[in-house]
């Protein structure tokens with residue numbers, strides 16, 4: 540029986556790389572996205588042409604009814620979800636807290652944390668019934684160290700860390716593992732705004748002297764989601780090139 544992974548925010552960046560990694564490992568892949576329909580469809584086509592069962596689902600993870608509909612469709616198409624990767628997330632351009640609007644604050648929390656709550660709560664009954672499942676939450680180094688001009692983003696990513704640890708204790712007895720990947724600075728659309736000077740500053744502060752690649756984060760996500768991590772739960776793995784040690 541093939542395993543199924545549900546990856547939120549998988550049309551591009553880290554989520555798309557995770558979709559490819561799980562597909563190579565033999566999983567059926569449910570690709571969630573918000574608006575980038577063509578990118579999601581192109582990824583699904585690529586996976587299907589490689590012989591993998593995959594499908595794309597447009598849904599806003601911050602909306603509970605859209606999440607419930609998405610999961611019902613995934614279960615109809617691919618069967619029960621064995622691994623949930625809570626990857627969908629947004630960052631707001633660098634802004635001092637004093638200048639934050641309440642609307643932006645709420646949006647970051649709705650997507651980055653409430654979205655994770657919605658998807659996790661939706662999959663738990665099925666995983667509990669099967670007494671088997673893995674959840675991998677995507678945080679950030681800023682959720683560990685805090686990041687200036689990224690206070691709400693950092694606060695959500697810190698909450699991802701504590702949500703991971705709390706839930707791991709709660710659902711471990713149900714056969715469900717919950718872990719977290721907290722990436723460093725990765726070369727995706729989220730960091731497209733970085734100037735050459737800003738990149739140089741990051742390289743200088745990073746022992747490995749470069750940004751990370753989405754594929755490198757995907758490997759960490761795949762490991763924690765797979766049975767290769769069968770005795771690992773409640774842990775935070777931070778692939779960051781040594782930026783945070």
Ligand code: NAP
Nearest residue numbers: 548549550552553573574575599600627628679725727729
């Ligand atoms: P990205 O390239 O900006 O891609 C974001 C993905 O999330 C896209 O697939 C997007 O869908 C989806 N998305 C956004 N809002 C959504 C919503 N409300 N509902 C469903 N999907 C939504 O981001 P990334 O750099 O790959 O980051 C992925 C995760 O890693 C995020 O949680 C981010 O915070 C975290 N992270 C990133 C870095 C980094 O340096 N890049 C570092 C640490 C942690 P559409 O394509 O349809 O818009």
